[in-house]
């Protein structure tokens with residue numbers, strides 16, 4: 001991408017749609033991505049590690065789940081497929097990404113269950129059973145921390161969050177910061193330089 005961040009609200013980069021194919025949870029996915037959206041040419045390797053190492057919801061799980069910083073929606077689409085009656089909020093500041101999520105939600109037969117919205121459009125009363133995120137580290141520490149504080153405070157008391165962060169982008173310092181904030185944090189797995197963190201309320 002040229003000089004533009006993947007987290008622009010309205011990317012100016014040419015849209016040029018393309019198909020991203022990957023397998024997760026024993027299924028094949030074929031989703032549409034586009035220029036101006038994070039990792040539009042392949043499933044991001046960090047997201048792939050997250051979907052491999054964190055326990056995907058059971059088929060009975062109802063959610064609601066949050067895909068925080070959803071991009072074109074690979075995590076939301078996998079969650080909605082493995083839990084076929086669950087509600088998933090797919091949240092991003094990039095409106096082009098949200099249009100792609102709507103398209104991809106239709107492709108996986110989850111139009112009514114994946115709500116692709118900007119952060120302010122999530123109804124205040126919604127409390128999440130699970131939060132999943134490959135968070136936007138490049139926005140900077142202050143914004144990242146604000147974003148995590150905002151959404152982790154909406155985790156159900158018995159809920160869990162699953163985050164993936166590259167080690168060289170500060171996974172261990174984020175782990176430490178989350179623990180300082182009073183969360184119970186553990187490393188669920190580690191692969192190809194990525195850490196998968198489980199975050200839950202402290203007992």
Ligand SMILES: C[S@@+](CC[C@H](N)C(=O)[O-])C[C@H]1O[C@@H](n2cnc3c(N)ncnc32)[C@H](O)[C@@H]1O
Pocket residue numbers: 006007008038039044047068069070071072073074075091092093094097119134135136137139147
């Ligand atoms: C690392 S990308 C992950 C995208 C997608 N989940 C994936 O795995 O391909 C992080 C995403 O967070 C979004 N983002 C940036 N700031 C945000 C914010 N304040 N609230 C929600 N999403 C944000 C970016 O636009 C970007 O799509």
